[in-house]
Amino acid sequence: MSSQSSNDFYHRVYQVVVQIPIGKVTSYGAISRYLGVESGARMVGYAMNNYSSAEIGFEIPAHRVLNRLGQLTGRAHFEGDTMRERLEQEGVEFTEEYTVNMDKHFWNPFELDN
C-alpha cells in the first residue's frame, strides 16, 4: 500500500483530468497549481504514469494533458500515434507535429471554480 498522501494526490489529479472539456487541453503544471502544489508538475506526470497500472474504476482523457508548451510529452505512453490522433479528432489544432496551439485550446482548471 502506498502512502496516504500520494494516493490522495493522484486521485485528485484524476478527478481534474476527467473534467477537461472535449477539444481542450491543459498542462501538468496547471493541474498541480490548481491542487495547491506550486512545484508539483512532475508529481502530476508521475500520477499520469501511475494511472496506466492503477485501478481507479473510470477512464480519464489522458491525451488532453500536455506540458506547458503544448508538447505531447506523454505520447510514448500511448499506442502508436493515438495521443495525437485523439486530439485531432476533437478538433485540436497543432502548430508543430507534436505541439498543440495552446493559445486556442488551453483550459485552466481554475475555471472549475466559476
Place this chain on the structure above:
DNA sequence: GCCTTGACGTTAG
C-alpha cells in the same frame, strides 16, 4: 538504503 530516472517547470547563464 543509496542512486537513478522521469507524462515537469523555473531560473540562471
Place this chain on the structure above:
DNA sequence: ACTAACGCCAAGG
C-alpha cells in the same frame, strides 16, 4: 534563442 542546473519527490533497481 538555446542549454544547463536545479527543485520537486515517488518508484524501481
